[in-house]
Structure formats: C-alpha cells, structure tokens
Amino acid sequence: MNLPALLGGEPVRRRPFPAWPVFDAREEQLALEVLRSGQWWRYTLGETLSETHADPTAAPSKVAEFQQKFAAAHGCRYGIACVNGTAALEVALRAMGIGPGDEVIVPPYTFIATATAPMLIGATPVFCDIQLDTFNLDPARLEAAITPRTRAIVPVHFAGLAADLEPILSIAARHSLPVLEDAAHAHGGAWNAQPLGSLGAAATFSFQASKNMTAGEGGIITTNDPALAEHCESLVWVGRKTGRPWYEHHRLGWNYRLTEFQAAILLAQLERLPAQTALRQQNGARLAQLLREIPGIVPLAAPAYATGHAWHIFVFRFLADQFGLSRARFLEALAAEGIPASSGYAHPLYRNPLFAAPGLPLDYSQFVDLCPASEQACAEAVWLEHRLLLGTPEDMDDIAAAIAKIHQHRAALTKD
Numbered sequence: 001m002n003l004p005a006l007l008g009g010e011p012v013r014r015r016p017f018p019a020w021p022v023f024d025a026r027e028e029q030l031a032l033e034v035l036r037s038g039q040w041w042r043y044t045l046g047e048t049l050s051e052t053h054a055d056p057t058a059a060p061s062k063v064a065e066f067q068q069k070f071a072a073a074h075g076c077r078y079g080i081a082c083v084n085g086t087a088a089l090e091v092a093l094r095a096m097g098i099g100p101g102d103e104v105i106v107p108p109y110t111f112i113a114t115a116t117a118p119m120l121i122g123a124t125p126v127f128c129d130i131q132l133d134t135f136n137l138d139p140a141r142l143e144a145a146i147t148p149r150t151r152a153i154v155p156v157h158f159a160g161l162a163a164d165l166e167p168i169l170s171i172a173a174r175h176s177l178p179v180l181e182d183a184a185h186a187h188g189g190a191w192n193a194q195p196l197g198s199l200g201a202a203a204t205f206s207f208q209a210s211k212n213m214t215a216g217e218g219g220i221i222t223t224n225d226p227a228l229a230e231h232c233e234s235l236v237w238v239g240r241k242t243g244r245p246w247y248e249h250h251r252l253g254w255n256y257r258l259t260e261f262q263a264a265i266l267l268a269q270l271e272r273l274p275a276q277t278a279l280r281q282q283n284g285a286r287l288a289q290l291l292r293e294i295p296g297i298v299p300l301a302a303p304a305y306a307t308g309h310a311w312h313i314f315v316f317r318f319l320a321d322q323f324g325l326s327r328a329r330f331l332e333a334l335a336a337e338g339i340p341a342s343s344g345y346a347h348p349l350y351r352n353p354l355f356a357a358p359g360l361p362l363d364y365s366q367f368v369d370l371c372p373a374s375e376q377a378c379a380e381a382v383w384l385e386h387r388l389l390l391g392t393p394e395d396m397d398d399i400a401a402a403i404a405k406i407h408q409h410r411a412a413l414t415k416d
Ligand SMILES: Cc1ncc(COP(=O)(O)O)c(C=O)c1O
Pocket: 083, 084, 085, 086, 087, 110, 111, 113, 114, 156, 182, 184, 185, 205, 206, 207, 208, 217, 218, 219
C-alpha cells in the first residue's frame, strides 16, 4: 500500500501545476508597442466618457483602450483604471460622497482593503457576517448592520463566486443605499447571466499579481453611471476635469493613474480571460464533484444565481472532526503529496491589531460574537490557487486522489 508521502511513501504528484501569470508573445508585442512609441503615460483624461483623444498625432492610449474593452466585457459603459484594487475602492466610495462619520458595510472574510478603503477616506467599516456555505455576505444579517449613518454596502464576490445579490440589492434599494461590488476576485464572473461588476452602482477589480488577470499591480472601477464615472476619473487624475485647463483642480484627488505598460499587459490578459475562465469552470466543477465524495471535505456551494463562477480560489471547508485529522496536519500531508494549498485568512478582519487601536468610532471586539460564520470560515477553510484550475482534468483527479489518500491514512498521520 502506498504510504502518505509525509510518512515516506511516493507522492501522488511530482509534476508542477501550471505557473501564474500566463503570458506569451502577445504581452510582449503590446508592451513593446508602448516601449517603442515613447508614449509611456496616458496623456489625456476624458476618454472614459468621450472616447476621443486630445492629440490626434499621439499613439492611441492603451489605458483608454483597456478601460473601454474591460468595461464592455463586464457589461458596463465606463471603466476607470487606477493603480490597484484598494485605490479603486477608495475612489469609488469617495465619488459616492462617502467620508468622515459615514459607515460602510463590509464582510469580515475578505482582504483587508475592503475594510481599509472606507477608513482611508475617513469612514467607518461595519462588519456583516457571511454565509457559511458560500463565504459571501449574508443578506439575512444585513439589515441588522444598517444604522442611520450607513452610506454604502460592499459585498465581495469572494473567490469569484457571485454574492447573493438579489436580497442585497433589494435591501439596499429599500434603504436608498448604493451597492459597490468588490469584484477583486471576479473577473469574467456572472450572476443570473449578467456580468459581475455591472450589478451595483459601481464595482472594483484588482490586477495584483495573484488575480485572474494581472499586470503585477493595477485596478479598475466599472459603472454605468456617467456622473459617477466622471467623478471617479477626476479623483484618479488629481481632481482635474475633462475639458478644463490642465492646472485647474476641482476636487481633492489622487494621482492613481495606471501606466500604458500595465494597460498593454492587461489588454493581452483580457483577450485570454474567456478561455481561461471556461477552463477554470470545467476544472472547478469537476474537482468540487470529486471532493464532495470525501468525508469532511465541503466545497463551497454552487447557488443557481452564480451562473458564472470566476474561480479565483478553489475553496473548501475542512471539517477536522469528520475527516479525522487537524487542518494543519492535513495541509502538511497535502504539500508532501505535491499539492500546494493554504488555510487562507488567519482571522476575520476585525481581529487585526488595526481594529484594536484607540480612538476608533466602534468597538470592533463586538464582531467576534456577531460574526460566527466568519470565525468558523477562518478555522475551516482550505484554499487552492486558481492556477491549479488551469491544468488538465487529470490534474484535478490528482488533487482529489491526494486528499482521498490522506483521508485513508488519517490514523497513521495523526499518530506520527
Ligand atoms: C477582495 C479584495 N478586495 C480588494 C483587494 C485589493 O486589491 P489590490 O491588492 O489591487 O489593492 C484585494 C486584493 O488583494 C482583494 O482580494
């Protein structure tokens, strides 16, 4: 009998999984075009709204082209590119009029930026727990988190799985609150056959290195609201205004512009996104089906409304009691079998030292009791990176075989 690799047996895999990022001659070609044009910086604002260029002799802006194509691919008229997904959240929230004294509802099971973006513009994040079966914002708990100071709701499409938007949007409408989709994980995803990123008042995406499209760093805001788009673009452009003199600054803005090099890389990444998303979907569905057969392994749910999973992360809950092994030991054994995985967020956001600092408008320790599902998610989650889903069906079978093998040998692994 083949022993677990951790106990000296042959690992299920020695071959590596696909590397990330994926790139080829297309990225090279577009990046070289920028290099050789000498036009390394997008030279004029306003393309977001008018799609015109101020200087007809200059090379067309790759940023402008990318904004237009990314927005269109995500069901939106406007895209405003910026330096990263955190900046995108800050800009979108500020353009919605949010500032000091205002509250923004966010889930606690997400990257820190979802909560710090409101703080960076003086607002207060208020945590609303997640659903344990999807790890997304729980609409059943949303209304209780709304106060007279609430100004926006920010659901995250965690791991690329659409948030439960129907009740979220209807609660938001009832309270006249805008919804900002944090779609940092959700490029190319869909909810009820509509693109993620087009369902709230605005949405934000990240192109940081780990994301499903990347230029190392980068971000974008998508919206169908022309006034909001103009405001966001102005904030990214140090408060300038389309059609107004260069040194006239109308708003307190940032220089959050994306470079032409990044846009060139992202144009190539966008071309590849549909095929990669389809492959992740096939492999994700196959792996989830295989893993559901193994005791103690619970892949996240696939609700009917999540018609297009972007599979940024393949997540399953690891129920240690049912599986018969601790999560730490399981991850050690899985790594030894040649399957890279992690336990994800170490704790819900409100447990970060940042939220224990003196002088905050809220006592964040209250959320330990208010967010039991987030606490449980942090204790049980196992994450596989999306690059694993860019492999073959046999690669998925290897992952499942490694987990089944560890389960079979759980007693020996516990003793060792
Ligand atoms: C859910 C979520 N929101 C926002 C961000 C922020 O994006 P960035 O790292 O590009 O600032 C991230 C990324 O890491 C994220 O995972």
